[in-house]
Amino acid sequence: MDDFVQEVLLSHEEIVAICERLGKQIRADYGNKRVVLVGLLKGSIPFLAELIKHIPGELELDFIHASSYVGTLSSGAVVILKDMTTRVEGRDLLLVEDIIDTGLTLKEVTNLLKERGAASIEICTLLDKPEGRTVNGVNPKYIGKSIPNKFVVGFGLDYNEIYRNLDYVGVLKESIYKH
Numbered sequence: 001m002d003d004f005v006q007e008v009l010l011s012h013e014e015i016v017a018i019c020e021r022l023g024k025q026i027r028a029d030y031g032n033k034r035v036v037l038v039g040l041l042k043g044s045i046p047f048l049a050e051l052i053k054h055i056p057g058e059l060e061l062d063f064i065h066a067s068s069y070v071g072t073l074s075s076g077a078v079v080i081l082k083d084m085t086t087r088v089e090g091r092d093l094l095l096v097e098d099i100i101d102t103g104l105t106l107k108e109v110t111n112l113l114k115e116r117g118a119a120s121i122e123i124c125t126l127l128d129k130p131e132g133r134t135v136n137g138v139n140p141k142y143i144g145k146s147i148p149n150k151f152v153v154g155f156g157l158d159y160n161e162i163y164r165n166l167d168y169v170g171v172l173k174e175s176i177y178k179h
């Protein structure tokens with residue numbers, strides 16, 4: 001374990017096992033439909049990369065960059081920094097996220113994609129912090145693991161843009177961000 005980590009929440013082996021379980025479930029639910037996986041940049045990249053190895057059959061990938069976070073506290077406003085290129089109308093979308101806390105980011109993104117006429121929108125998240133939820137209507141169908149309200153890093157999750165490259169998820173030591 002790295003010295004800036006207080007506790008490991010998901011080892012790499014556990015993450016792979018989660019992706020196997022979710023990948024099977026996703027393909028079983030969509031049957032032979034071609035689902036569009038929409039990764040939320042930047043944090044979903046490692047999870048999305050592992051997840052798609054375990055979803056057999058046809059799928060498409062796209063990305064959207066929406067941001068509501070500065071440092072460790074949610075600022076409340078969601079801005080689209082980079083948009084998708086796929087035409088959304090009539091498509092089955094599966095939004096792939098690293099972690100859901102307040103739910104604000106996904107609420108805004110879901111509303112936008114509904115307005116564009118998506119046939120269906122579901123959410124797949126590696127981690128869920130249900131205690132942090134402040135908005136209604138964000139109910140991920142696919143959840144890797146529910147965790148307590150702690151600030152975590154690794155496997156895509158950052159603190160001021162670092163730690164995304166860890167192959168596990170851990171709780172960041174408070175001494176790193178409280179001076």
Ligand code: 5GP
Nearest residue numbers: 069100101102103104105150151152157158
């Ligand atoms: P929400 O809009 O649901 O409050 O926040 C979702 C986004 O906030 C995530 O995509 C992630 O970027 C960030 N976030 C929420 N909780 C954590 C956390 O514990 N660690 C890190 N690194 N980012 C988090």
